[in-house]
Amino acid sequence: MASDTTSNNPLLQLVPQDTANEYYTAVLSSLKANGIEIRPDAGGGRGKGVFATKGFQQGDVLWTERPLAAVQQLDSKLEVSTCSHCFKAVGTVEQHVGGKICCLINELSDATEEDDLRQVQDRVDKIQAAVNSQFLEGLLQGRVDLPLTGEVDMAEPVKCRGGCSEEYCSSGCEAEAWERYHCLLCPVGAAEGPSSSSSSSSDDKGKGKAAAAPQHSASCSHSPAGGSSSSSGDGAGSSSSRRAQKPAVQQLHGVAVNRAKLGAFFEHADETNDIFRVAAQVIASTIITADKLLQQAAADTAEGAEAGAAYARAISAAAAGERIAARVVTPAHAAAAAAEGAGSTAAAGRDEQQEAAAAFARAAGAAQAGSTVQQVLVAAGSEQQQQQQQCLQALQAAFLPFAVGHKAAWWDVVAEQQEEAEQQEGSESDGDSDSEEVDAAELRAQLKELAADSLALLRAGLQDSRFPQLFDLQLYGSLVGMFELNNLALAVPAPVARYKDMLLHPAEYGVDMDAAAAAVQEVQPLLEALGDDADAPAEGTGFYALQSCVNHSCAPNAAATCLPSGQMVLRALTDIAAGSEVLLSYIEEEGAGLQERRAMLRDYGFVCSCERCSAEELAGALQAQQLVAA
Numbered sequence: 001m002a003s004d005t006t007s008n009n010p011l012l013q014l015v016p017q018d019t020a021n022e023y024y025t026a027v028l029s030s031l032k033a034n035g036i037e038i039r040p041d042a043g044g045g046r047g048k049g050v051f052a053t054k055g056f057q058q059g060d061v062l063w064t065e066r067p068l069a070a071v072q073q074l075d076s077k078l079e080v081s082t083c084s085h086c087f088k089a090v091g092t093v094e095q096h097v098g099g100k101i102c103c104l105i106n107e108l109s110d111a112t113e114e115d116d117l118r119q120v121q122d123r124v125d126k127i128q129a130a131v132n133s134q135f136l137e138g139l140l141q142g143r144v145d146l147p148l149t150g151e152v153d154m155a156e157p158v159k160c161r162g163g164c165s166e167e168y169c170s171s172g173c174e175a176e177a178w179e180r181y182h183c184l185l186c187p188v189g190a191a192e193g194p195s196s197s198s199s200s201s202s203d204d205k206g207k208g209k210a211a212a213a214p215q216h217s218a219s220c221s222h223s224p225a226g227g228s229s230s231s232s233g234d235g236a237g238s239s240s241s242r243r244a245q246k247p248a249v250q251q252l253h254g255v256a257v258n259r260a261k262l263g264a265f266f267e268h269a270d271e272t273n274d275i276f277r278v279a280a281q282v283i284a285s286t287i288i289t290a291d292k293l294l295q296q297a298a299a300d301t302a303e304g305a306e307a308g309a310a311y312a313r314a315i316s317a318a319a320a321g322e323r324i325a326a327r328v329v330t331p332a333h334a335a336a337a338a339a340e341g342a343g344s345t346a347a348a349g350r351d352e353q354q355e356a357a358a359a360f361a362r363a364a365g366a367a368q369a370g371s372t373v374q375q376v377l378v379a380a381g382s383e384q385q386q387q388q389q390q391c392l393q394a395l396q397a398a399f400l401p402f403a404v405g406h407k408a409a410w411w412d413v414v415a416e417q418q419e420e421a422e423q424q425e426g427s428e429s430d431g432d433s434d435s436e437e438v439d440a441a442e443l444r445a446q447l448k449e450l451a452a453d454s455l456a457l458l459r460a461g462l463q464d465s466r467f468p469q470l471f472d473l474q475l476y477g478s479l480v481g482m483f484e485l486n487n488l489a490l491a492v493p494a495p496v497a498r499y500k501d502m503l504l505h506p507a508e509y510g511v512d513m514d515a516a517a518a519a520v521q522e523v524q525p526l527l528e529a530l531g532d533d534a535d536a537p538a539e540g541t542g543f544y545a546l547q548s549c550v551n552h553s554c555a556p557n558a559a560a561t562c563l564p565s566g567q568m569v570l571r572a573l574t575d576i577a578a579g580s581e582v583l584l585s586y587i588e589e590e591g592a593g594l595q596e597r598r599a600m601l602r603d604y605g606f607v608c609s610c611e612r613c614s615a616e617e618l619a620g621a622l623q624a625q626q627l628v629a630a
C-alpha cells in the first residue's frame, strides 16, 4: 500500500494510482509474469495485492525475480561467501567447508555455562577428529581438494574495481553493481577495471580453484569477506595503498563522494542495523538514475536547440525553391516535405530539408518526452526554481519503485510492535500501562536518534546539493520501515549443503554412485563435524518489486524460495484458480496456533484475518460460548 504520511517530503506523498498502475504494468512485463496482475485494493484493508488471471497448478513457477536492493547479513557473510550483487556462492566448496568450520569453532569457543556443555564438547571432539590446523589452512588456501567438489557449480570471485573487499561472481555482476550503486558507495573508490582475485586457471572442472585471499585463517580469528575490514556488504574493507592515492573527495554523478566518511557509515551500519546498508543502496541507485534522467533532459534540450538551428537552415535553403519554401512552415510540414522528398525544385536544399525533418522528429520526440519538464519550466519562476523543479521531477521518477512500497517510519513501526507486545504481556500479568508507554516512547526516540546518526554519516559520505528530499530523516525512516515490513528474507542454498546433498543423492545429480560412496567415506568426519551447520544458507534481506506486493495468509497458496543463482522464485503450493489472490506466508505458520501466529505477525505490523485465522477465531469464540453456557 502507498503511504499517506503527513510529511511534506514529496517523495513520501501518495503515488497517483495511474502512475503506480503504469509502473506495475512495466514490472509485470519485464519479469514476463504471465497470468499475474496487481490490484490496487486487495480487500479487507490490506492495500494492494497480487492476483492470478489464469489458473496455475501446484508446483508451477509464477515468476522469478531479482531484488531491487539487497544485502547479505554480516554474520552470514563470514560463513557463506557470496557475490555481493546476486548472492551466488563464490570461492570453492573447500573454502566454504573451511569457513563454516572456522565459524563453528568461534561459536563453540563463545559457549557459556548456560549452553549444554556436553553437547559443545561433543562437537569440539568431532571437529578435532575431522581437521587439524594444517588441513584447515589447506582447505581455506585452496591446497586441499575434497572429492567431487568440481561437480558443484561455483564462481571464481571477481574483486571490486574500487579496491574494497566486495567480491562478485562475474565481471558482469561487478560492473552492474558498480554502475547501479557501488560507484557511489565503495569506501575505497579507486575506479580501476575489475580484477579477478584468483590467479588460478579455469581448468579445474569449473571449480574456480582460488588462490583468492582467504576469508579465514586456520586460527579462525577470521575477518569478513576480503579479510581486511570489520565491514561487509557495500562498504566492506579497504586497500590502504589505493586509499593513499585517491583524492579525499571525488565528484561522481553530481555528488561529492567522501570515501573515508562512507567507511564510517558502513562501520556504524555493521554495528547497529544491516538495513541501513540496503537504504544506502536505494539512495545511491536513486541518485544515479535521477542524474541520468537529468543528463538526458539536458541532452534533449540541446537537441531541441540544434533542431531549431537546422530548421532555420532548412528554411533558408528552401527559399531557393519556392514550392518547398511555401510549404515548409511547421515542423510537421518539414517532416512531410522531407518524406515527399522527390519533386523538390530545390535539389541543393533537399538533404538539408531531410536533415531538418529528422531533427524535428527528434526534437518532437524529445519535447514529448520532456513535455512535463517544459511545463514545469514555464510554471516555475526563477532559473534556480526551475532547476530545483527539474531535479525533483527526476528524483521522483527515479524513486518510484520504492515510493510505491513505502510504509510508516521505522521507529513508529518498531515502537508500535513493542507497545502491542507489552500490552499483550501486560494484560496477561499485572501490567502498568504508564511505564509501557514510556518504554515505547523511549524506544521510538532511540531508534530515531540511531537513524539520524546513520543518515548524518551517509550525508557526510555523499555530499549532494540537488536532492535534499532523499537525505531527509523522515524518508530514511520510511525506507528502513519499508524494509522491515516488505523485505523477503534471502536464504540462498549454501554450496556445502549442495555438495552434501549431491553425495547423498548422486543419481539426481548424474554423479557416479561408486564415486559418491567413496567420497562420502572420505568426507564423513567433516560432515559430522559440521552437523546441521553444513546446511545453513547464505542469509540476507532483499526488496523485490513484485514479491513485495504479495499479501500474507496463514494458509498460503504460494511460496518464495531462493535458487543457488540468487534469484527468487515464486511457486504455487496448491492449485491456484484464475481470479484468486496469490498469498505467501511471512512466518513459519505450520503447526503454530492463532495467538502464536499473531505474535509472529506483529513484526509485520498487522493482525491477520485470513480464512484460517477467521475460522480459528470463530471456533475459539464458539467454544468459549459453549463453556459459558455449560
Ligand SMILES: C[S@@+](CC[C@H](N)C(=O)[O-])C[C@H]1O[C@@H](n2cnc3c(N)ncnc32)[C@H](O)[C@@H]1O
Pocket: 001, 002, 045, 046, 047, 048, 049, 405, 485, 486, 487, 547, 548, 549, 550, 551, 552, 553, 604, 605, 606, 607, 608, 609, 610
Ligand atoms: C509485503 S506488503 C504486501 C503488499 C501490501 N498490501 C501493499 O499494499 O503494499 C505487507 C503489508 O501488507 C499488509 N498485509 C499483508 N497481508 C495482510 C493480511 N493477511 N492482513 C492484513 N494486512 C496484510 C500489511 O499492511 C503488511 O504490512
